[in-house]
Amino acid sequence: MDILGTLQLGFIYAILALGIFITFRVMNTPDLTVDGSFTLGLAVSAVLAMGGHPLLGLGAGFICGMAAGALTGLLQTKARIHPLLAGILTMSGLYSVNLAVMGGSPNLSLLQSATIFTVLRRAFPQIPKDYVLLISIVFLSLLCVTVLAWFFRTGIGLALRATGNNAAMVRASSINSDGMRVLAIALANGFVGLAGAVLTQYQNYADINAGLGVIVVGLASVIIGEVVIRKRSILGGLLAAAMGAVIYRLLIALALYLDFFPAYMLRLVSAVIVAITLAIPQIRELIGEARIRREAQNHAGNS
Numbered sequence: 001m002d003i004l005g006t007l008q009l010g011f012i013y014a015i016l017a018l019g020i021f022i023t024f025r026v027m028n029t030p031d032l033t034v035d036g037s038f039t040l041g042l043a044v045s046a047v048l049a050m051g052g053h054p055l056l057g058l059g060a061g062f063i064c065g066m067a068a069g070a071l072t073g074l075l076q077t078k079a080r081i082h083p084l085l086a087g088i089l090t091m092s093g094l095y096s097v098n099l100a101v102m103g104g105s106p107n108l109s110l111l112q113s114a115t116i117f118t119v120l121r122r123a124f125p126q127i128p129k130d131y132v133l134l135i136s137i138v139f140l141s142l143l144c145v146t147v148l149a150w151f152f153r154t155g156i157g158l159a160l161r162a163t164g165n166n167a168a169m170v171r172a173s174s175i176n177s178d179g180m181r182v183l184a185i186a187l188a189n190g191f192v193g194l195a196g197a198v199l200t201q202y203q204n205y206a207d208i209n210a211g212l213g214v215i216v217v218g219l220a221s222v223i224i225g226e227v228v229i230r231k232r233s234i235l236g237g238l239l240a241a242a243m244g245a246v247i248y249r250l251l252i253a254l255a256l257y258l259d260f261f262p263a264y265m266l267r268l269v270s271a272v273i274v275a276i277t278l279a280i281p282q283i284r285e286l287i288g289e290a291r292i293r294r295e296a297q298n299h300a301g302n303s
Contacts (some may be wrong), residue, residue: 004130006253010246011134011141012198013217017225018144019065019191020218021241026152026234027164027184029076032087032215034192036094037068039211041193043101046108046206054116058197065193066186068094073182098208106208115201133202140198144191145242149235151187160184161234192218216270221245223277 016038023031041061048057068090075086102108121132151157163170163180170177192214200206225244229236252269255261261269 002253004134006249007246008130008133008137008202010249011137011242012195012202013221013249014141014242014245015144015198016192016195016214016218017221017241017245018148018238019188019195020215021222021237022148022184022188022191024219024222025237025241026161027181027188029083029164029181029185030087031069031072031185031188032084033068033072033090033094033185033189034087034215034218035211035213036091036098037065037189037192037211038196038214039098039208040068040094040101041065041196042200042206042210043098043108043196043208044193045197046110046200047101047103049110049115049201050108050113052114054114054119054201057201058116058194061197062190062194065196066190068193069186069189070182072189073185076185077178077181095208102206102208108206110201110204110206115204117201137198137202141242144194145235145238148191148238152234156180156183213267213270216267216274217245217248219274220270220277221248223274224248224251227277 016034019034023029041064044064045054045057045061048054048060072086072090075081075089076083079086081089099106117133117136120136121129124132127135152161159170159175160180160183162173163175163177164184167177167181170180196211199210221244222241223244224247225240225242226237227244228247229240229243252266255269256263256266
C-alpha cells in the first residue's frame with residue numbers, strides 16, 4: 001500500500017472537507033454545488049497550468065469556485081429556490097461551463113506542462129519527490145485551516161456562524177442573513193474549487209467527471225473526523241474535518257489493499273458509510289425508546 005500517496009490525496013481532500021464543513025455544519029445547509037465547483041476549479045487550474053501559470057491556476061480555482069457558490073446562494077436567497085434544488089441547478093449548469101473551459105474536451109493532460117509540484121521539485125532537488133509533494137500539500141491544508149479558523153473569529157465570521165445557528169435572531173440584530181448565507185456558500189465552494197485545482201496539478205490531468213460524488217467523500221470525511229476528534233470549538237471542527245479526510249483515504253486504501261471490495265464499489269461503500277453514520281442518532285433514539293418501554297412493562301408487571 002502506497003502510504004505516502006494516500007496521505008497526499010488525503011490532505012488534498014482535506015481542503016474539500018473544509019468546504020463541506022462550512023455548509024454542512026456551520027450553515028446547516030445541504031449543498032450539491034460542490035460536484036460542479038470541484039470540477040470547475042480543476043478545469044480552470046488545468047487550463048492555466050497548460051498556459052504556464054500553475055500558481056495562478058490555484059487562485060483562479062478558488063475564485064471560480066466562490067463564483068459558483070455565490071450563484072447557488074443567490075438562487076436560494078433571492079429566487080427562494082429550495083437549497084437542494086438550487087445546488088442541483090448550479091451543478092447541472094456547471095457541467096457545460098466546465099466543458100467550455102476545457103475547450104470542449106472531456107479530459108486534459110498536464111504531463112508536458114509545469115505545475116506547482118514540478119516547480120517545487122526543481123526548487124528542492126535534494127528532497128525525495130514524494131516528500132516534497134507531501135510537505136507542500138500538508139502546508140497548504142494547514143494554511144487553509146488556519147485562515148478559516150481566523151476568519152470565523154472575525155466579526156463577519158461570527159455573524160456567519162450566528163446565521164447558521166439562528167437566522168431569525170440574526171435578522172433581528174439588523175444583520176443581512178441572506179448576505180451571510182451567500183458568503184458562506186461562496187466561501188465553501190471556493191475551498192472546494194481550490195481542492196480541485198490542487199488535485200489536477202497533482203495528478204497531471206483533468207477529467208470532466210472528476211467531481212462526480214465528491215459530496216459523499218466530503219460528508220464522509222466530516223463525519224469520520226467528528227467521530228475520531230470531538231470538536232469543542234470551530235478550530236476543533238475544522239481540524240476534525242481535515243483529519244477525517246486523511247483517515248477516510250487511509251481506510252479506503254487499506255480496504256483496496258486487502259481486497260475487501262473491488263475498486264468500482266468505492267462510491268457505494270462511501271455512500272453506505274455516510275448513511276450509517278447519519279442514522280446513528282436516530283438508531284440511538286430508537287434503542288432508548290425501546291429500553292424505556294421495556295422498563296415500563298417490567299415495572300407494570302411487577303406491580
